[in-house]
Amino acid sequence: MVTYFSEIYHGLISLFIGMAITFKEFFKPTVTVAYPYETLTMCDRYRGHTELIENEEGKPNCVVCGLCEKACPSGCITLAGEKPEGEKKKVLTTYILDFTRCSLCGSCVESCNFNALTFSKEYNLASTRKEDFIFDLLKRLEERNK
Amino acid sequence: MRLTLLNVIVAVVIAIGFAALNAAYLVWAERRGAARIQRRPGPNINGPFGLLQPPLDGIKLMAKQLTIPGGADKVLFIAAPVLAMFPAIMSFVTIPFSETIVAKNMNVGVLMIFAFASMGGMSLVFAGWSSRNKYAMMSSVRAVSQAVAYEIPMLITTITVVMISGSMDLMEIVRQQSGSILHWNIFPLLGNSHNILMPMSFLIFFTCTLAETNRAPFDLGEAESELVAGFHTEYGSMGFGLFFMGEYANIVIGSCMTTILFLGGWNAPLPFLGFIPGVFWFLLKLYLLIATFIWIRWTFPRTTIYGLLNLSWKILIPLSLFNLLFTAGLIKVF
Ligand code: SF4
Numbered sequence A: 001m002v003t004y005f006s007e008i009y010h011g012l013i014s015l016f017i018g019m020a021i022t023f024k025e026f027f028k029p030t031v032t033v034a035y036p037y038e039t040l041t042m043c044d045r046y047r048g049h050t051e052l053i054e055n056e057e058g059k060p061n062c063v064v065c066g067l068c069e070k071a072c073p074s075g076c077i078t079l080a081g082e083k084p085e086g087e088k089k090k091v092l093t094t095y096i097l098d099f100t101r102c103s104l105c106g107s108c109v110e111s112c113n114f115n116a117l118t119f120s121k122e123y124n125l126a127s128t129r130k131e132d133f134i135f136d137l138l139k140r141l142e143e144r145n146k
Numbered sequence B: 001m002r003l004t005l006l007n008v009i010v011a012v013v014i015a016i017g018f019a020a021l022n023a024a025y026l027v028w029a030e031r032r033g034a035a036r037i038q039r040r041p042g043p044n045i046n047g048p049f050g051l052l053q054p055p056l057d058g059i060k061l062m063a064k065q066l067t068i069p070g071g072a073d074k075v076l077f078i079a080a081p082v083l084a085m086f087p088a089i090m091s092f093v094t095i096p097f098s099e100t101i102v103a104k105n106m107n108v109g110v111l112m113i114f115a116f117a118s119m120g121g122m123s124l125v126f127a128g129w130s131s132r133n134k135y136a137m138m139s140s141v142r143a144v145s146q147a148v149a150y151e152i153p154m155l156i157t158t159i160t161v162v163m164i165s166g167s168m169d170l171m172e173i174v175r176q177q178s179g180s181i182l183h184w185n186i187f188p189l190l191g192n193s194h195n196i197l198m199p200m201s202f203l204i205f206f207t208c209t210l211a212e213t214n215r216a217p218f219d220l221g222e223a224e225s226e227l228v229a230g231f232h233t234e235y236g237s238m239g240f241g242l243f244f245m246g247e248y249a250n251i252v253i254g255s256c257m258t259t260i261l262f263l264g265g266w267n268a269p270l271p272f273l274g275f276i277p278g279v280f281w282f283l284l285k286l287y288l289l290i291a292t293f294i295w296i297r298w299t300f301p302r303t304t305i306y307g308l309l310n311l312s313w314k315i316l317i318p319l320s321l322f323n324l325l326f327t328a329g330l331i332k333v334f
């Protein structure tokens, strides 16, 4: 009999405690943003698809060593470069990232010794076509610099 | 007021208007309130504060096609949503909003409201049965056991109040609670109840109202996580719209009844505030109760069917029965 009433009593009290919590939450400011109109900046460690880092002249830092291509476990990266007449270093001509297979593991970023590759903060990636996820990173770099 | 055809029609039109307006804007209030509790803004795009959301939702629902599943019982399938809405609207006719604002006062008002309220349960059974859908079927089975379980303590508690007032007339019940906040039936001291268990009765009645209107945490009839949408799984268009409006209209009726039976109806809480019209106090109490409904829904998770039936049969019914006998004893002694 005593347990019966104490159970009712404690149950009832716990209900009021719950209601007090939601009552307090009601008056706190909202924490979400109206997404398409406002967006949050992504945190530092967010991993979007990879992108090339540029030097001061706006050219990619990449020296076409091919280490990232080898490091990628999924074979997402296809790159090519050429050595123009009279230059010492190779110049990147294509860098294709097949994002449909990328697992964002970060091996490519880690393997790059020339500070040429990093994760972007891009997350608005929705499309109905597969081709939209095969990124030409060199073109993206140029577009960024426009 | 004489009962002529004209004022019956006027009363019904006003009742439908009031019910529909409340249903529409309670949905808005519910969504905004839920959002605030979850710390989101809620619907705020259409119109100021999202106030145009309910009419737009209504237009969307009306523009949809009403499909009837193959093999369904057509007559019952169409009758069910109407039956969900109609008892609530009928009940408005006898609810006194103030000393003067009442469509038709009856000396068996309490009885009439409970008679119509029990018909509301039928709509769930009809909908579940006629949909030819196993989820809807399970939902209506649950709804029946729930309605049986919660109508009993609710009626016993109502009988307690009726015994204290000595009348089934809603206006008379309210009149007996006039004076001040301490004369209301919820508080035992100055009123004619002298019963220290009345706050408990209020809680029992309020809990039963929650269960009767199938609101969370007692919304086992809908239980999206188990039963898709329960009894209205197969309803689209305004069939669904009517169920939805019926739910909110029932909330309004339930809150009206709680206000009348326990919170002194249109009476002002303190005598010197009596110059403010009664309808203001009535609506204030009504909407505070409705806000509590919304608040409760977004605080507690859904109970289990066992928890629900245990609560009724093991706690609410014994306690309300005890209070009934206790009140009878008190009336005999004093
Ligand atoms: S993150 Fe991993 S999977 Fe993606 S491109 Fe780099 S190495 Fe390949």
Ligand code: SF4
Pocket (backbone or CB within 6 Å): A061, A062, A063, A064, A065, A066, A067, A068, A069, A079, A111, A112, A113, A114, A115, A116, A117
């Ligand atoms: S590892 Fe770095 S420098 Fe080498 S090819 Fe890849 S991005 Fe270019």
